[in-house]
Amino acid sequence: MPCICCLYILHVVSYLYFMLQLEECAVHLWNWAVTKNVGNNINKNQKAKAVVYMQRCREMLLRLPKETAYVSLMCYNFGVDTYQLKKFEDSSFWLSQSYDIGKMNEKYSPGSEIQAKILRLLATVYLEWDWQRFQEKALNAVSLANEESISVSGLYLKIRILLRCGAPDDHIRAGLNEMLQSDVSLEVCLSTVKLLMSEDREVLGFEYMKCVCLHFESSPDLGSALVLHIELLLHRGKELLGKQKIEDIITGHYTGKQLTPQALSRLHVLLWDKASRHFETKNYSESLQWYNYSLSFFKAGQIDPNLAKLQRNRASCFLQLKQESYCSAKEAVKEAERCDPDSIFTQFTVYKIAVQENNVERAPKILQHYFWSACCMDKCVFVCVPATAWNSALQCESSPDRMRDFFVLSYQASLAQLCPPDRTILMGQKTCLLMAAAASLELCRRSPPLTQTEELTQALEHIQICWEVWKTLKASGSFPLDPTDTLLLLYEFEARAKLNDPKVETVLESVLELENVETKVLETIAALAMESPAHFPLLCKKALRVALSLHKKQPQTDLSRCSKCVHSLIKLSLPNGVSEVEAHVLEEVWDYYEEALSIITPDDFPEMETLWLLTRAWNTGILMYSLAQYPEAERWCGLAMSFIRHLGSLRESYETQVQRNEPFLSRWAGEGEGSNRGVFVALEYYSKARTLVLS
């Protein structure tokens, strides 16, 4: 009779034996996972094998029930991978396996929340695969998921499926009620309303919107629902109803029921949008009414640049409404001057009023005033504010075409002067031409591709005349700290790059020759080199490399901007697929990685960047692996691993996972595209597939 001890040892040995077998199965399955997108033939064979191994795993689970969750998770991970590759049939297979395995043993199953998650993904797979064929299955899966564990995503998914299948209103209404009863957030309800609208269930959408407003009546964020309601009404041409709701909000505003600042600015955007549309169709009184609504939310005497702009727009409406409105126009522009007296836009409106009033005497004076304020701006604004801020000031004004015409006209008016141009006039001319060029570039950004060339050519003309004016000015004295050279070069670079003009390279050379060129300028150049329709990756990289070297020379290196440069350099250089893998390209990327490693040491390097670098290096390794270049694959995966020690909080979670020997579990962290998902995938591959690389 064997002693108790021997029995025990026998038990342990057989347990270990099964564990090893299970482990082996898992490794085989991982082989499949790593190679599954290599090629169709391999894939088919591998998949058949994977299915066999999975069956063996299932049988073994009867002996090793504790591993139930582990095997279920592994199947789920395959389900996720194949779903992302859009292999829906495979994905539905693995997800069903995952769910069934989870059901095999109540005690060791991954738990009902996770089971629900598996089912939700399964329902999504059916929906995206072929919703007409599988609508029943999709609905069953999501209903089962909600039975396992009720959740917001489950409820929302159910509505999505019902809508996709064109279910009758009653069914959808039941789902919507279920949502309200389950205390989902206002935000989710509003997304659901938008979903209903986008699926053309307008009646149901408005009905639900009303229920939601009632349900959240005392919520502090009710305003966001009210504003969305107005937005939907306006988009569907229900202006009268929309106006009623707006007037309700205005009444509420004066009786202690103010909107949150976010909801209020959203409402202003809607109102201004409506107003400017009516202005464009020349319905000025209607336009004025929408601006008046917006005005209701400002306090008397408030100083706010938006109020200045609003008053200028109101003045423009009054002006168009002719005689009887000049007084109101003047009042409005007076308000605008109070809020923002130095704005050339305000001065422009004053000028327009004077011209329209036939105030011939006053108009030239105002034009002088305009030049004066333009010169003022030249000195203070241009010196302190970089080109981008200047551009965005332009973007704010709704019609760059009118702005451009105005500046061109002003420039031409200054040419008509009898006396020889003095310094002030030349400065004014320079400003006008710079503004006209900027407005043309802005117009180009907003126009359809066909008319872009025209705008760009015009911009280039303004730039060239401006260079002449600027040369004359510079000959008359020095202008320390004047950024005109930089601005002109930036504008010229943008225009030529978008015109696909090879001279753009010389412009970059001139930028690099500037004294004390700023990194910000180089970064802007880099962005412009790739802003559609421009496509100059080599120039972009050149600018970035110089920017990076300048950053590193600074006494206090700005790590986040350095990391952005390195990021862009790597992104631009990494091969986009098998056909682009060349040794010299990889060497270049490798050098950028070394740059990254050289700056990464201090603590405040952005962690998400480290993750990004790690993942891209890892994926390059995997790419090399799939091309059977094993030493290269090792080198890149090793590089990726060297970033792990720079991870902060994420590193800890990685390490605990390794200790618990549950590398797969991390996959549950996020249902969607979690930003750290990539790295965990990478780490999993590392911990499981490494043996593969070596064997």
Ligand SMILES: *[C@@H]1O[C@H](CO)[C@@H](O)[C@H](O)[C@H]1NC(C)=O
């Ligand atoms: C202006 O718009 C309103 C509302 O859309 C409309 O009722 C009115 O007839 C329009 N007026 C003109 C002059 O087009």
Ligand SMILES: *[C@@H]1O[C@H](CO)[C@@H](O)[C@H](O)[C@H]1NC(C)=O
């Ligand atoms: C807008 O408000 C002004 C007074 O601030 C008023 O004179 C004008 O009639 C209003 N216009 C419309 C269309 O509501």
